[in-house]
Amino acid sequence: MNYVALKMLFGDRAKYLMLLCGLTFCVMLIVQQGSIFWGLMIWSESGISNLNVQIWVTDPNISQVAEVKPIAPTTVERVRSVPGVEWAVPLYRGVGRARLANGEYHQITLMGLDASTLIGRPAHMEEGRIEDLRTPDAVVVDQWAVERMGGPEVIKVGTIFEINDRKARIVGIAHVQKDFQNIPSVYATFERATAYAPPERRLLSYVLAKARDNEPVEAVTERIAEQTGLGAFTQEEFGWKTIVWVLKNTGIGINFGTTILLGFIVGMAIAGQTFYLFTVENLKQFGALKAMGASTFALARMIILQAFTVGIIGFGIGIGLATLFGTLAAxxxxxxxxxxxxxxxxxxxSLLAICTFSASISIIKLAKLEPAIVFR
Amino acid sequence: MERDMPTATVHAGEAPEGPPPAVRVRGVVKSFGAGDTKVTVLKGIDLDVRMGELLLLVGESGGGKTTLLSVIAGILDIDAGQLDVLGVPLPQLPGGKKTTFRGRTMGFIFQQFNLLPALTAAENVAVPLLIHGTPKKDAIRRARTMLETVGLGDRTEFVPAKLSGGQQQRVAIARALVSEPRLLICDEPTAALDGENGQKIMAILRDVGRSPGRAVIVVTHDSRIFHFGDRIAELTDGRIVRVHSVPAAHSRGAPGADAASTEPPPAPEESPS
Incomplete structure (x- = not known):
């Protein structure tokens, strides 16, 4: 009977295409919006993932990576003294103002890395060497700085500009994950970054640390928090903390959630209604099958096969279209x-839920169907 | 043979003595609704359908013909009375077994054909076999053979929309016969057909009725096909009011009684007491 079910499905071409379009649209919408949403979340925690270190130590009340709450400069030594810590280095993170030779001003995120180890450095360099940060006035900018601050003609290796009225010379261009706020990052050594920063009593933003190889990262993180009274987070914890903050404090979660939910509801409504109509219009045929000896279970199996066949085809096409969109647009x-x-x-x-829902309302109709309908 | 039995008065549709009937209905009552809206459609039906006969069930609209057909098919449950189909007390079978019994022993021909529009003629005919688990290849092969039997050997790959009404009904007949049912139930099989096609369809059904071990029940309003029946049972207001045999000269394909004949129905020869 599977053969009959599939022939019935594909034979009614108009309804089949309508059903397929509904499910495809639903899948595409959910995948596309879901992927953009998740992409935004990745951007939101790029300030953490770009640095790729195990443990972050900072003020215990911090809510997200971009919200810098300076801590005492002695914190580095205190973290180093916690058993299980292999190393701990300072990190400066702050907002600065870059002034280009052409007079343009741009806001930047200034990152100060430990000069001796350069821990927290960008993983990939498009041009130059990160080690050149140790040379006088040297900074490394990310590829987004090139894009946002005037293009490759203006921002390139060798370009000299000012950060908070102090000279900076680009020695490299790094390739990093884009920031949620879309502000270019400028990397310098910790000492130089704090020199660029406006004077204040505390200039240490974070302490970056690593657990010894034989120590569980989570245990060392907890120990740091206990012994220093500071906030200590694994990279994953801090990333999620940032994502949760973004979801709570921006409309992103609600906006995307609503769109995804709408996609789901629209898909379910289209699929459910079309499938129900498909069944209702074939009711006499189903009644004839029932009269000829097909059990309700056999007819239910036919309906389920039809629903899931069109569902899986719609899933494939929807994923394909969403991926194509992602490939082209992103x-x-x-x-x-x-x-x-x-x-x-x-x-x-979600698609299985939609198909199950669509099939269920049709099966309920079929279960109530009196085969006597064929004699009317 | 029972078809050659002389006409005789019988009690409320009972068959005269002979082999067990294909269908035996005794005192069957069927109502719909409840309370003030309750309508009793069958009010104590007594009727036998013999093996090897084509019984025409006639009567006014709303008289209960279709309900009786549904009851005999086991599609509707009865409220009271006794119903044996092919020797099986149908009301006593549980739902699933009733469905299986119906699928294995009965064939159906409907007024509106009820062919699956997406399937070819051969696939439509194969459906009853597929329902009972026959492998598709074998089912299609048997369906093609059956279509040749009803004169549609050259239309096996046509979808219903490409067939005329008469051809569609012949496909429906082939579908009804492919699983070799012992009881063929037909609801107004000629209602959607012109006179000529109606005669052809009835000729096929008459031949089926003649084959041993089979019985055919045809509900109809069409007086032009009355002569194809072996007996005619008249159902009015939920009761069998008259059963009469059709003279052999009219019912057995004698000269003047072939498929093209449109003679008026024979006069009643039997009546219930």
Missing amino acids: SKGQLPFSETWPLLWIVFG
Whole structure:
């Protein structure tokens, strides 16, 4: 009967295409919006992931990475003294103002790395060497600085500009994940960054640390928090803390959540209604099958097969279209787009829910169907 | 043979003595609704359908013909009375077994054909076999053979929309016969057809009725096909009011009684007491 079910499905081309379009649209919308949403979340915690260190130590009341709450300069030594810590280095993070030779001003995120180890350095350099940060007035900018501050003609290796009225010379261009706030990052040594920063009593933003190889990171993180009274977070914890803050304090979660929910509801409504109509219009045929000896269970199986067949085809096409969109629109990193396996599984689960719902209302109709309908 | 039995008065549709009937209905009552809206459609039906006969069930609209057909098919449950189909007390079978019994022993022909529009003629005919688990290849092969039997060997790959009404009904007949049912139930099989096609369809059904071990029940309003029946049972207001045999000269394909004949129905020869 599977053959009959599939022929019935594909034979009614108009309804099949309408059903397919509804499910495809639903999948595409959920995947596309979900991927953009997740891409934004990745951007929001890029200030953490770009540095790629195990443990972050800072003020215990911090809510997210961009919200700097300076801590005492002695914190570095205190963290180093915690058992299980292999190393701990200072990090400066602050907002600065860059003035270019052409007179333009740009806001930047200033990052000060430990000069001896350069821990927290960008993983990839597009031009120059990160080690050159140790040379006088040297800074490294990210690729977004090139884009936002005047293009490759203006921002390139060798360009001299001012940060808070002090000279800075670009020695390299790093490739990093875009920041949620879309502010370019400028890397310098810790000492130089604090020299660029406006004078204040505390200039240490974070202490970056690593657990010894034989020590669980979580345990060392907890120990640092206990012994220093500061906030200590693993990279993952701090990333999630930042994502949760963004979700709570911006409209992103609600906006994307609403769109995704709408996609789900629209998909469910279209699929459910079309499938129900499909069943109702074939009611006499189903009644005839019932009269000829097909059990309600056999008919239910046919309906389920039809629903899930069109669902899986719609899933494939929807994923394909969303991926194509991501490839074309987000390939250069201009648009946050991160299509992940968990998202695809969630969408697949949602689609199964839609198909189950659609099939269920049709099966309920069929279960109540008196085969005597064929004699009317 | 029972079809050659002389006409005789019988009690409320009972068959005269002979082999067990294909269908035996005794005192069957069927109502719909409840309370003030309750309507009793069948008010104590007594009727036998013999093996090897084509019984025409006639009567006014709303008289209960379709309900009786549904009851005999086991599609509707009865409220009271006794119903044996092919020797099986149908009301006593549980739902699932009733469905299986119906699928294995009965064939149906509907007024509106009820062919699946997306399936070819051969696939439509194969459906009853597929329902009972026959492998598709075998089912299609048997369906093609059956279509040849009803004269549609050259239309096996046509979808219903490409067939005329008469051809569609012949496909429906092939579908009803492909699983070799012992009881063929037809609801107004000629209602959607022109006179000529109606005669052809009835000729096929008459031949089916003649084959041993089979019985055919046809509900109809069409007086032009009355002569194809072996007996005619008249149902009015929920009761069998008259059962009469059709003279052999009219019912057995004798000269003047072939498929093209449009003679008026024979006069009643039997009546219930």
